Amino acid sequence: MARGSRTDLAVLGALSIAPMTGYAVRAGIQDVLGHFWSESYGQIYPTLARLEADGCVERRAGERPRSSVYALTDSGGVRLRELLAAPDEPTPPRNGLLLRLFFGHVLGAEEVARLVSVQRDRAVAQLAELAVARAEIDPSEEHGPFALLTVSAGEHSARAAIAWADEALAVLVEIVADGDRLTTRHRPASADAP
Amino acid sequence: MARGSRTDLAVLGALSIAPMTGYAVRAGIQDVLGHFWSESYGQIYPTLARLEADGCVERRAGERPRSSVYALTDSGGVRLRELLAAPDEPTPPRNGLLLRLFFGHVLGAEEVARLVSVQRDRAVAQLAELAVARAEIDPSEEHGPFALLTVSAGEHSARAAIAWADEALAVLVEIVADGDRLTTRHRPASADAP
DNA sequence: GGGCACATGTAAGCTGTTACATGATTAA
DNA sequence: TTAATCATGTAACAGCTTACATGTGCCC
Numbered sequence: 001m002a003r004g005s006r007t008d009l010a011v012l013g014a015l016s017i018a019p020m021t022g023y024a025v026r027a028g029i030q031d032v033l034g035h036f037w038s039e040s041y042g043q044i045y046p047t048l049a050r051l052e053a054d055g056c057v058e059r060r061a062g063e064r065p066r067s068s069v070y071a072l073t074d075s076g077g078v079r080l081r082e083l084l085a086a087p088d089e090p091t092p093p094r095n096g097l098l099l100r101l102f103f104g105h106v107l108g109a110e111e112v113a114r115l116v117s118v119q120r121d122r123a124v125a126q127l128a129e130l131a132v133a134r135a136e137i138d139p140s141e142e143h144g145p146f147a148l149l150t151v152s153a154g155e156h157s158a159r160a161a162i163a164w165a166d167e168a169l170a171v172l173v174e175i176v177a178d179g180d181r182l183t184t185r186h187r188p189a190s191a192d193a194p
Numbered sequence: 195m196a197r198g199s200r201t202d203l204a205v206l207g208a209l210s211i212a213p214m215t216g217y218a219v220r221a222g223i224q225d226v227l228g229h230f231w232s233e234s235y236g237q238i239y240p241t242l243a244r245l246e247a248d249g250c251v252e253r254r255a256g257e258r259p260r261s262s263v264y265a266l267t268d269s270g271g272v273r274l275r276e277l278l279a280a281p282d283e284p285t286p287p288r289n290g291l292l293l294r295l296f297f298g299h300v301l302g303a304e305e306v307a308r309l310v311s312v313q314r315d316r317a318v319a320q321l322a323e324l325a326v327a328r329a330e331i332d333p334s335e336e337h338g339p340f341a342l343l344t345v346s347a348g349e350h351s352a353r354a355a356i357a358w359a360d361e362a363l364a365v366l367v368e369i370v371a372d373g374d375r376l377t378t379r380h381r382p383a384s385a386d387a388p
Numbered sequence: 389g390g391g392c393a394c395a396t397g398t399a400a401g402c403t404g405t406t407a408c409a410t411g412a413t414t415a416a
Numbered sequence: 417t418t419a420a421t422c423a424t425g426t427a428a429c430a431g432c433t434t435a436c437a438t439g440t441g442c443c444c
Binding site: 037080081091092095103119157163 | 200203210271274283288289293294295299305306336344350357358365369
């Protein structure tokens with residue numbers, strides 16, 4: 001799947017739930033898909049215009065002045081299924097924390113531990129947000145089970161991040177301790193003034 | 195940290211290991227950081243030129259004609275530590291598999307299961323690659339322990355992906371079974387011709 | 389001599405964000 | 417009345433990939 005069609009997929013998917021304005025598409029993506037997807041207005045409005053030109057969506061006057069409601073057409077439905085069936089080609093990896101960690105000896109273990117703690121806190125916070133999201137899903141709705149699976153993916157990922165962070169922090173504490181042992185080895189064993 | 199400095203961080207980090215050519219920087223990032231970072235030539239060469247103009251790296255003639263070896267300067271070292279200490283600001287989430295999963299009722303549970311299987315296979319393959327990477331690290335080297343932590347992060351993440359995929363596949367099988375039950379309910383219990 | 393690894397660079401293009409400009413409607 | 421929300425769009429810019437152009441050195 002061409003990378004460019006990912007916004008198409010998100011927008012067509014949103015319109016498959018119900019016809020709505022561009023503004024509502026954005027709000028829906030932020031609120032409902034927020035933990036694994038994002039789109040900005042700068043993407044959404046041009047995308048809607050292009051999809052309309054391609055006959056994938058139909059534009060109708062909205063209730064308010066200057067507002068338009070977009071609805072999925074038949075060929076838009078076909079296009080949506082095409083995009084859904086296409087395998088997800090992974091983007092090149094770019095993990096800023098691991099990049100910093102790899103060059104950790106330059107920065108020092110203590111500073112690295114601080115960065116890892118920040119990441120751990122974020123994962124804990126995400127777990128709490130996911131619990132809220134989970135509670136808001138109605139499992140009897142048609143896409144309820146699918147929504148629950150996306151929440152579950154986030155939870156697995158967050159728990160793994162926490163477990164790793166704990167492991168990493170333990171290792172980093174040891175590295176700090178070793179450093180202390182090395183620098184204090186030649187000093188008297190009794191406590192000096194701080 | 196401005197997003198734009200992430201390539202700077204990767205390049206300066208590479209040069210903190212040893213002075214090398216742009217080509218070697220790219221190869222090093224691909225081979226050593228490959229499981230969590232990537233850079234293309236289109237980023238590396240302009241970045242090196244800019245870092246040289248800023249006085250962060252020094253360019254010297256390499257052994258081959260037309261080749262240059264870049265080395266970290268003192269101010270480059272300072273810049274590297276600055277970038278390393280800056281917290282990693284997370285990029286907006288974009289998970290193509292979860293996007294597809296969320297709209298799974300449009301595609302059907304069986305097709306979704308196929309997509310999840312592909313993801314599971316990828317995670318299994320990654321785990322194998324990480325085992326190789328782990329074996330190649332010398333833990334007595336100064337950055338050995340840090341490199342091991344990056345491998346460990348990959349392993350945690352891959353194992354979580356596999357566990358989630360197994361859970362998801364089990365749920366999807368049930369959804370398929372429910373669908374079959376509903377569609378066969380009104381047919382005779384005895385086997386019809388296929 | 390042919391192919392591969394080494395080596396440098398640029399141009400075009402795509403994806404995406406941010407900030408801005410503009411204005412109507414509604415709830416406090 | 418005034419602030420928040422609803423609503424549409426664009427322009428500028430940032431980041432990144434791909435493909436191309438170009439050439440050297442080394443090994444089979």
